[in-house]
């Protein structure tokens with residue numbers, strides 16, 4: 001399994017499939033857990049649902065200060081982010097909404113270390129991303145960040161179980177079998193573990209992707225339109241799973257969505273417009289309230 005995943009990953013690194021935790025072939029595995037520093041130990045070694053070092057403290061798990069991202073130069077320059085300062089405490093579920101082109105994806109990519117800001121800083125699990133070189137950044141993403149994409153991004157040649165375990169295979173980390181079993185039951189795909197993605201419905205594929213995002217007990221899960229390609233029943237299943245991960249596993253989730261109904265599963269709503277945060281508040285209690293807030297910003 002490990003060898004097979006590694007083969008697949010060298011294919012991935014050539015850019016065929018987007019998998020943020022993977023860089024070029026031949027990258028060594030990360031250091032053993034004991035050498036990864038206190039923040040990794042504190043969070044990474046916690047039992048499912050157990051309190052972690054950051055829990056209860058005021059220390060945000062992800063934060064950004066005066067984040068700016070400019071694309072292009074001169075006349076054609078676009079300020080996708082024009083000064084965003086935001087913090088995400090542990091164990092909370094935040095939704096980011098905003099009109100198309102408002103900077104949602106740019107913000108998520110910067111927070112997750114998939115892109116670098118023009119200026120400003122991002123701190124994730126105690127590490128300032130802007131200070132890390134590409135290799136360290138890749139390792140941090142791999143070990144501390146879970147990703148869920150609109151298009152599922154499962155590896156077609158791996159079955160559901162192998163896809164779930166892929167982040168650990170890539171990192172050379174041991175599988176916590178009890179946690180794996182718990183996740184499999186939580187996402188409800190036990191009878192599909194030996195199936196490949198093509199043999200699964202969209203909803204089942206996304207539930208596999210949710211388990212994959214959670215298997216490494218990341219500091220934060222970033223979800224980019226996780227329900228965007230699903231029918232309403234499967235969409236609710238996935239959103240409820242994220243809600244459950246926050247409530248019962250103290251997982252931190254940051255979700256970008258166009259969908260006011262999806263946003264209503266979160267306990268915080270951020271609205272972006274023209275690269276700035278124009279609303280940051282509790283809720284939304286329901287889709288209507290999220291839509292009203294969206295309308296208010298134009």
Ligand code: ADP
Pocket residue numbers: 071072078079080098099100101102103104105106107
């Ligand atoms: P959203 O996700 O809210 O739709 P984005 O973050 O994708 O918005 O984009 C914000 C702005 O930055 C848009 O004007 C977009 O065209 C621009 N932009 C995003 N990525 C790039 C890029 N790689 N090159 C040039 N412009 C970009």
Ligand code: MG
Pocket residue numbers: 104105106
């Ligand atoms: Mg986008």
